[in-house]
Amino acid sequence: MKQEIIIAGFGGQGVLSMGKILAYAALMDNLEVTWMPSYGPEQRGGTANVTVVISDQEISSPIVDTFDVAVILNQQSLDKFEHAVRPGGILIFDPYGIHRMPERTDIRIIPVNAMDKTIEMGNAKSYNMILLGALIKAAPTVSVDDVLKGLKKVLPERHHHLLPANEQALLKGMELVD
Amino acid sequence: MSQEVKLMKGNEAIAHAAILYGVDGYFGYPITPQSEVLETLEAEMPWKTTGMVVLQAESEVSSINMVYGGAATGKAVMTSSSSPGISLMQEGISYLAASELPALIVNVMRGGPGLGTIHPSQSDYFQATKGGGHGDYHLIVLAPSSVQEMADFVGLGFDLAFKYRTPAMILADGVVGQMMEKVVLPEQRPRRTEEQIARECPWAATGHSKGRKPNVVTSLELDSALMEKNNERFQETYRLIEKNEVRYQAYHIEDAEYLVVAFGSIARICLKAIEDAREKGIKVGLIRPITLWPFPYDAIREASRHTKGILVVELNAGQMIEDVRLAVADPTMDIRHFGRMGGIVPNPSEISAALNRLMNHES
Amino acid sequence: MDIQDIIKPENKVYSSPRLLNDSTMHYCPGCSHGVVHKLVAEVIDEMGLEHNAIGIAPVGCAVFAYKYIDVDWIEAAHGRAPALATAAKRLNPDRLVFTYQGDGDFAAIGTAESIHAANRGENIAIIFINNGIYGMTGGQMAPTTLEGMKTATTPYGRNVELNGYPLDITKLLAQLDGTCYVTRQSVHKPAAVRQAKKAIRRAFENSVNRRGCSVVEILGTCSSGWKMTPHQSNLWMEEHMKEKYPVGDLKNIEE
Numbered sequence: 076m077k078q079e080i081i082i083a084g085f086g087g088q089g090v091l092s093m094g095k096i097l098a099y100a101a102l103m104d105n106l107e108v109t110w111m112p113s114y115g116p117e118q119r120g121g122t123a124n125v126t127v128v129i130s131d132q133e134i135s136s137p138i139v140d141t142f143d144v145a146v147i148l149n150q151q152s153l154d155k156f157e158h159a160v161r162p163g164g165i166l167i168f169d170p171y172g173i174h175r176m177p178e179r180t181d182i183r184i185i186p187v188n189a190m191d192k193t194i195e196m197g198n199a200k201s202y203n204m205i206l207l208g209a210l211i212k213a214a215p216t217v218s219v220d221d222v223l224k225g226l227k228k229v230l231p232e233r234h235h236h237l238l239p240a241n242e243q244a245l246l247k248g249m250e251l252v253d
Numbered sequence: 254m255s256q257e258v259k260l261m262k263g264n265e266a267i268a269h270a271a272i273l274y275g276v277d278g279y280f281g282y283p284i285t286p287q288s289e290v291l292e293t294l295e296a297e298m299p300w301k302t303t304g305m306v307v308l309q310a311e312s313e314v315s316s317i318n319m320v321y322g323g324a325a326t327g328k329a330v331m332t333s334s335s336s337p338g339i340s341l342m343q344e345g346i347s348y349l350a351a352s353e354l355p356a357l358i359v360n361v362m363r364g365g366p367g368l369g370t371i372h373p374s375q376s377d378y379f380q381a382t383k384g385g386g387h388g389d390y391h392l393i394v395l396a397p398s399s400v401q402e403m404a405d406f407v408g409l410g411f412d413l414a415f416k417y418r419t420p421a422m423i424l425a426d427g428v429v430g431q432m433m434e435k436v437v438l439p440e441q442r443p444r445r446t447e448e449q450i451a452r453e454c455p456w457a458a459t460g461h462s463k464g465r466k467p468n469v470v471t472s473l474e475l476d477s478a479l480m481e482k483n484n485e486r487f488q489e490t491y492r493l494i495e496k497n498e499v500r501y502q503a504y505h506i507e508d509a510e511y512l513v514v515a516f517g518s519i520a521r522i523c524l525k526a527i528e529d530a531r532e533k534g535i536k537v538g539l540i541r542p543i544t545l546w547p548f549p550y551d552a553i554r555e556a557s558r559h560t561k562g563i564l565v566v567e568l569n570a571g572q573m574i575e576d577v578r579l580a581v582a583d584p585t586m587d588i589r590h591f592g593r594m595g596g597i598v599p600n601p602s603e604i605s606a607a608l609n610r611l612m613n614h615e616s
Numbered sequence: 617m618d619i620q621d622i623i624k625p626e627n628k629v630y631s632s633p634r635l636l637n638d639s640t641m642h643y644c645p646g647c648s649h650g651v652v653h654k655l656v657a658e659v660i661d662e663m664g665l666e667h668n669a670i671g672i673a674p675v676g677c678a679v680f681a682y683k684y685i686d687v688d689w690i691e692a693a694h695g696r697a698p699a700l701a702t703a704a705k706r707l708n709p710d711r712l713v714f715t716y717q718g719d720g721d722f723a724a725i726g727t728a729e730s731i732h733a734a735n736r737g738e739n740i741a742i743i744f745i746n747n748g749i750y751g752m753t754g755g756q757m758a759p760t761t762l763e764g765m766k767t768a769t770t771p772y773g774r775n776v777e778l779n780g781y782p783l784d785i786t787k788l789l790a791q792l793d794g795t796c797y798v799t800r801q802s803v804h805k806p807a808a809v810r811q812a813k814k815a816i817r818r819a820f821e822n823s824v825n826r827r828g829c830s831v832v833e834i835l836g837t838c839s840s841g842w843k844m845t846p847h848q849s850n851l852w853m854e855e856h857m858k859e860k861y862p863v864g865d866l867k868n869i870e871e
Contacts, residue, residue, distance in 0.1 A: 098433055102260045110260075110433035114286055114371070136525035137432050137518070140600030228260075278707050306706045311732035315699040318692065318729070322700025325690040326670065328707045348693050458688035460704075460711035463667035469682045471673075471691035 076131045078216045079139045083124035083156055084148025089203030092229065093146070094125035096207060099225030100217040101129040109137035122151050129216050144214045146206055153177060165213050167206065167252075185213055187251050193244075200237065201244030208248020219245065259436055263403040263429045266436050267333060267359055268293035270407035271305070275444040276357075277328035278306040280319035282338060285371040286427040287361035290333040303444055313338040317345030317358070324354040324420075325470040327450040327457030329411055333359035335427075336377050337368060339385075346420060347386030350487070351472035353456075355414035357407065358392070359423045361430035364568075364596035372596025373427030375517060378572035381424045382546040389484055391491050393421040393498065394545040396516040400434035402543075408439060413498060415453070417490050424545060426568065428518035428598060499551070500543035505531065506556045509538025511612060514553060514577050515566040516542050519598070523566050526604035537608060545573070553580040562587040562611045566604055570594055587611065633657035635666060635686045642680060644751075646846025648836030649678055651803040652745060655813045656716070657685045659820055668824075669712040670704050672697040676718035677751040695726025698733030701740040705823070712823050714741040719758040720750050723785040727759075730785065737794030739826040741819035744786065747836035748857060755841035759783040762860055767841070782860055786833040790866035796828030798867040802835040802858075804850040818868075828869070835861055 080097070084090045091112050101108035112125045126142075128134050141161045147153045147168040153175070160166050162181040170176070171190035189205040211217055217225075226241055261269070268290050271279060281291045291309060299305035306323075310316040316332045323330035334342065339360045349356050360381065364374035381394045393413050395406045403425060410421040450457060458468045474480040504524060506512065515523045520541040530537045540556055542549050557563060563586060565574040571590040578588055591607035593599045610616070636657040643649045660669055669687040673679060675694035682689030692700045697715035705713040722730050722744045733740065749767055750756040756769040760782050764773040774782070790798040797819055801812035812834055819830035835857050837849035844852060 095433070098260055102258065102435060108260070108433075108435065111428065112431055114427070114431050135528060136522040136601055137428065137434070138522055138598055138600060139525070140602050278703060280703060306703075308702070308706065310699070311728055314696070315702075315729050315732065318696035318699035319703035321693070321696075321703075322672070322690060323703035323707050325700070326704050326708055328703075330703065330707070344693055345696070352691075458670055458690050458704075460668055460670040460688050460708055460713075462688050467686050467688050469689045469691070471682065471689070473679065473691055 076216070078129045078143045078214060079141070080127045080129070080144045080146070080210070081124055081142045081156055081159070082127070082146040083122065083152035086123040088123075088148050090123045090148065091125050093203040093207050094127045095229050096222060096225045097127050097129075097210070097217065099228045100221040103221040103224040104217055106131055106217075107134050109134050111137040122149070124152065144210065146210055148206070150174060167209050167213060169206065183213070185209065185252055187248065189248070192247060192251065196244065196247065198240055198244070201240060204241045204244035205248035205251070208245040209252045212249040212252040219249070256437055259438065260433050261400065261436055262289055262431060262433050263397070263400045263425060264289035264361065264431070265293045266400050266404040266438070267407060267423070268297065269438050270404040271331060272297060272299040272303060273439050273441050274408045274411060275303060275329065275442040276305055276331055276411070277444055278308070278319075278323045278330040279332065280308050280310050280316045280323070280330065281332045281334065282310050282313050282316050284335045284338045286363055286373070286430050287333050287335050287359070289430075290359065303441070305444070313341040314345070317342035320356050320358070321345050321349055321352070321354065324349065324356040325352065325458050327454035327459055329355070329415070329445070331357035331359065333361065335361050335363045336365050336374070339377060339380070343386035346392070347388050347390060348472050349420040350390035350392065351388060352470050353418040353487070354420065354470070355411070355418055356420045357410045357414060357423065358420060359425065362424065362426045364594065370596035371427070373518070373568060373598055374594070374596055375426055375519065375568040376570070376572070376594065377424065378545065378567070378569060381422055382548070382576075390487060391419075391494075391546050393417070393419060393494060394424050395421065396424050396543060396545050397429055398517050398520050398541060399429065400432065400436045403429060404436050404438055417494055419490060419494070424517070426517050427596075432518075495547040498544060499547045499549050501549040501552050502541045502543060503552065503556065504539040504541070505536075506538035506540065508536050509556065510536040510561050511538070511608065512556055512560045512563045513537060513539045513566060513608070514542070514563060514573070515539065516545060516573065519566055519568055522599065522601055523604055525601040526608060529601065529605055530608060535612070542573070548576045548580070550576070550580040553577055554582055557581045557583065557586060562589070564608055564611050565590050566599070566607070567592045568594070568598065587614075633661060635661050636684060637686050639683050641684060643677065644840045646837060646839035646849055647677070647751075648745065648747065648803050648834065651809060652743065652812070652834055652836070653681065653684055655803075655809070655816050656743065659813060659817045660685070660687060660712070663712075663817065663820060663824075665712045665820070665824070668710070669714070670708065672701045672704070672713070672715040674715070674717040674721040676721045678716050678718060678745065679752070681716050695721050695724070696729055697721065698726065698729040698738070698740065698742065702733050702736070702738045705738060705740050709739070709826065712741070712820050713739070714743060714820065714823060716743045717745070718751070719744070719746045719748065719760045723759040723783050727785070731789070731792070734789045734829045734831065735792045735794045737828045739823050739828065741823040741830045742832065743816065743819070744831060744833045745836045746833050746861065747838040747841070749838050749841040751838045751841050759785070760861070762856060784861065786831060787866060789831050794829050795831060795867060796869045797822055797830040799831070799865045800833040800835065800861060800863050802853065802863055804837065804853055833861070835863065
């Protein structure tokens with residue numbers, strides 16, 4: 076088993092932390108994992124992406140050019156990564172702010188209205204958890220339990236009161252995928 | 254407890270490993286992509302636990318000279334920076350080597366020249382392995398390719414530095430500094446006591462000179478005959494290091510018809526390309542030098558005897574390839590370079606394409 | 617009376633400091649470094665710090681300070697002595713750690729290290745010899761060279777339009793929160809020597825007791841660089857140097 080995932084969007088959308096929670100979830104499940112971010116000024120407003128590789132074998136390269144799953148949060152990232160999804164792979168995207176829809180027919184395309192749902196839930200922080208929920212439903216490499224354990228590791232203790240809200244968002248995200 | 258598997262960035266692993274090794278002092282100045290080393294140390298507050306000193310200096314020039322001052326008193330001290338900062342440190346590194354002081358310097362390389370880019374690069378290979386500062390000297394240069402090695406090489410670097418009384422460098426890059434991966438950190442070791450330092454470093458200017466002659470740590474010797482003797486002593490040490498401390502990792506070289514040579518994180522991207530090639534039945538092997546100095550000349554020469562061609566992959570314009578050429582006995586061997594510069598990291602398919610060009614004799 | 621009758625302990629009126637060894641000094645006749653070396657050696661001995669001191673030597677005329685005073689020394693790169701001292705003291709907090717630097721080392725190439733070590737309040741003592749000229753390299757302009765003063769690189773006198781103004785770094789350092797004791801002294805007369813010795817002792821006590829950073833500037837003479845006899849140098853210093861660099865405490869925080 077090996078899954079190569081890219082999460083891409085604007086800096087500040089929680090792209091890197093979504094990847095981090097996923098990586099910790101893999102750690103909780105005793106899987107091998109690498110988390111490789113784009114870094115630098117782009118973290119602060121520009122585009123940001125993170126590659127997460129999860130495997131039951133030792134991982135050679137943390138950098139790959141094709142992906143099993145792409146989670147896309149803005150138009151630039153869609154333009155850049157739509158064609159990097161392997162045939163048969165999965166593309167999850169939030170249509171919010173997207174003006175050119177994905178066109179591939181050889182991959183599974185899953186629109187997730189995460190922004191709308193976030194506004195509806197009234198908690199801006201739940202945005203990336205909704206998408207993460209959608210991701211683990213569509214590509215169940217890691218379990219909900221592991222994600223929640225991972226989240227506990229990533230969140231500083233003083234923010235642990237936010238865990239229930241995050242769990243709710245995660246489950247909501249899962250509901251949004253058939 | 255200590256076998257706990259953790260997930261962290263390479264830069265964070267360096268910081269934790271330093272505390273756990275019992276390092277006495279860290280002196281550094283923030284620069285991307287390695288600022289997490291200092292940030293992690295400041296957050297961990299090791300001065301409250303092991304007594305380790307952590308200080309943000311006013312510049313890299315000051316950092317390396319703090320390292321020099323601390324090392325001269327026999328303490329285990331280190332700094333970390335990235336390419337432009339390491340350039341600023343070169344004078345101090347030369348002084349460390351000339352004064353025969355153990356110390357650890359971490360370079361998480363970014364693309365140059367000049368201010369360049371903050372993105373990953375390996376373009377400081379020449380600087381690290383061929384001198385860097387003025388004078389005839391070498392650093393022991395370790396090239397980690399994983400977060401685990403980032404942690405492990407802190408201890409290894411200090412062990413070698415103290416064994417040979419010479420500064421050691423961890424030559425990492427932005428990929429291995431910034432990526433998160435699983436790591437098992439070493440057990441906490443106590444910092445060395447004053448008595449241990451006096452015993453193990455009888456040369457140190459500890460200030461506690463009772464019962465011995467005063468110690469002077471200096472690189473100055475105006476008598477040329479004596480300065481030549483100093484140089485001869487340094488060179489003897491270097492020959493000893495070359496004899497004892499060559500480290501490398503070889504993958505699939507037993508039956509390899511083509512050989513890839515790469516170091517650091519790029520070796521792992523190459524490995525992915527090699528896995529893909531092997532799936533297609535192409536026999537490709539990899540040698541990953543772990544010590545860039547001393548360089549594994551013999552291993553590469555040996556592996557090249559039954560290969561048809563060699564691809565050297567680096568994040569630079571072609572630096573380590575010169576050592577590979579020196580290693581290979583056969584002057585007719587097709588030795589090629591594939592590199593990306595300016596902070597671009599090639600993906601596995603680019604490396605596969607370069608391998609194909611080598612196999613098909615295409616330019 | 618035979619000379620052997622005179623050489624008796626009870627007749628001794630002066631002896632060379634115990635920690636100042638018999639190496640032949642390389643300093644020029646009339647140079648102030650010799651006197652200051654003597655004071656440093658005496659103070660270390662009198663404070664009982666012979667086996668508890670780390671000196672940091674500079675680049676400049678005092679580059680070989682480590683050859684003359686018998687304590688542990690580290691020879692710094694040009695200007696970096698305060699950085700070395702910072703680490704040496706932080707890693708060995710119970711030691712006396714002092715630097716011995718000239719004007720080029722301390723106030724030109726090493727300005728960043730000087731200001732930041734002082735500003736951090738490093739518990740080190742800085743002995744700063746200001747003779748307004750680069751002695752070792754052959755009498756070139758120093759940051760502290762006076763306006764109009766002739767040197768090898770200001771052959772027509774220091775012109776502030778070309779070369780900027782003399783830098784009173786000691787005054788600058790006195791304003792920093794990290795310094796506890798900042799003083800300017802000279803060693804051209806016996807009374808001045810006694811004052812300078814007191815200042816050095818105070819600075820060393822501050823280092824050992826970790827009260828902050830101490831700076832002892834000592835106005836020095838450079839007969840070779842100034843192209844004067846030692847006596848003329850003393851007179852010239854009295855007349856010219858003290859006008860720009862007045863002697864006395866600039867800062868002295870008790871306890």
